[in-house]
Amino acid sequence: MDDLLAATADRIFAGGGDVWAALTAAGLTTVGVPEDAGGSGGTLEDAAAVLRTAGYRAAAVPLAETGWLAGRLLAEAGLPLPDGPLTAAAADDLARVPWARDARGIAVVNGDRLDYYERGRFDAAPGANLAGEPRDRVVLGPEPTASGPCTADLRTRGALARAVQLTGALRRALDLTVRYAGEREQFGRPLGRFQAVQQAVAELAGEAVVADVAVRAAVRAPDDPVAVAAAKANASRAAGTAAAIAHQVHGALGVTAEHPLHTVTLRLWSWREEYGSEHAWAAELGGRATAASPLWPFLIGA
Amino acid sequence: MAALPELEPGTLPPEAAALRAEVRAFLAAADFEPRADCWLTGADPAFSRALGARGWLGMTLPARYGGHGRSPLERFVVVEELLAAGAPVGAHWIADRQIGPSLLHHGSEEQKRRFLPAIARGECFFAIGMSEPDAGSDLASVRTRAERDGDGWRLTGTKVWTSGAHLAHAICVLARSEPGSERHAGLTQFLVPLPADGVTVRPILSLSGDHHFNEVVLDGARVPDALVLGAPGNGWAQVTAELAYERSGPERVLSTFPLLRLAHERGALPAAALGRLAARLWALRQASLGVAAALDAGRTPAAEAALVKDLGTRFESEITAAVREHAGIEPDPGSPDPLARALAQAVVQAPGFTLRGGTSEILRGIVARGLGVR
């Protein structure tokens, strides 16, 4: 199921045109949101397959925000799922709300309550991350459109979503680098024939694969705070290593606006910070680990 | 363009929880000093026999050979618990990890009956005779020769860095059995029971003065045909298959875990440092489990195993670095403080982490080749 979804999503992202409309038509914007709540149904692993593909293609769409974040929050609160792009935010953190200017509505986590604000009931002053994705300053109006109960921690959910996107972008950085190392020739042979380059590419692959397997494991255990913290910490850590190696191998061409590498690395550098960097999640995990005794069972959750 | 297949997370079977609890109860009652790098330097034959008595050696071997018919993932659970506790598992390590599976796969019926039950009881330890003075990373350049002698062979050559040969009941020797053959062709594995005429085992002291590896000189040692492992000439394929088991197990991540555990108990690490290590360990364990599950499913994830070993062994020294940075102690093997002793073990064994079982450089070469970068 998730392979099929990923393949469908990939065709859409690669196809260009109105990607959001095509995603919506294919029912891919609300994978992981139960059908009886108005979503497309499917598991969180299915949703991750689509999101990973979006990360791989550096797709500029509010996919994580619409389904993974807002859609699931609304469904859990028993609120209707509006059509169109959505986003989510925490009531006490409205400075950089993703895609707010384009959103049909915002699901705002306010303690144990979810407040939904329809477009027109909030203002969004444009801001952006390094990749130019909207990160807007939001001012909420006096009244939400609707409210319901909420038990989710938005930061944890957001971290897992960004971790999934990061693993897609990491794999793309790896693929671009492998391809370039095979094509670009210097000293009469492809770069990939130089052992120094091979070793660097292997390191990129190592970081990407370890982050990927950790994130996949966390997607299967999204309520395990250790799993999510470890997943985001590793994905964010891998982002820096991978971007540095990818650029080193690509030489000057990689730092141009013309070459596609930057669409991936700008996202790696942005997403590694969003919903907590590797440092923030390590500190969080470390705080829990310090209090745990003994350490080993805490770490492996068994 | 080749690409690394995606490594799926491994899922432990439901039986794992009860098994884990049994191992923990056993460890809590056992008497040993936890140590870093216990799987290479912590040999205690009595402890190995006790594990054998519990059914925790040769776990994946079938019952008719004295094994326990458990899955590799159940073995994973037992092994990671033993390593996390720093238990003295060095004596049986090689026999249990790779010789058992290799014998099961390639051995004759007679060899299986002779060795496997003893391995599972913790009464037959093995050493690996691959490396030689002039054949390290370039293992295919081994020079030890096997010459035909009636219904058997005579082995002549020198093996080095042979871990545990001084405790082992047998050594598995890789030798060139076809004169004039080159590289991967003409190599054969031989099972040589120890002690044996024509085999001299001499200690090679490690930099800390410890004795865990050896030089093994073969001077016309006679091996009957019945102790050829697998088909003559098939040695290279057998050895490379063994390496997939050898490379990605929990021992490539956990060698210094006992040091981390002691530092944590003492509150010696600030949250950020502890959390960085915890996050890394969690991910590397998932990767190791993923490779174990792939092996279990009958795949040979050579590049993935290589990558896990590269990152895992580097992590082992990240623990040491964090303890050095924050604990404010000096490494001292004779200290009354167990943390200082564990730090000493971790520091002096560290160079070996990224050499044994294939150096990091060689592993990255394997990963690059897996990606099609060559």
Ligand SMILES: Cc1cc2nc3c(=O)[nH]c(=O)nc-3n(C[C@H](O)[C@H](O)[C@H](O)COP(=O)(O)OP(=O)(O)OC[C@H]3O[C@@H](n4cnc5c(N)ncnc54)[C@H](O)[C@@H]3O)c2cc1C
């Ligand atoms: C603690 C320990 C226990 C061991 N136990 C055993 C054992 O029980 N049985 C056994 O058979 N062996 C054992 N070994 C040997 C181990 O397998 C070898 O150390 C390893 O294969 C490397 O060989 P070498 O030491 O000769 O180093 P070399 O191959 O000489 O390498 C030296 C350095 O050069 C680098 N290098 C070599 N070739 C290349 C290349 N093509 N490209 C880039 N870099 C290269 C290596 O990465 C390394 O950094 C053990 C080693 C250690 C440290």
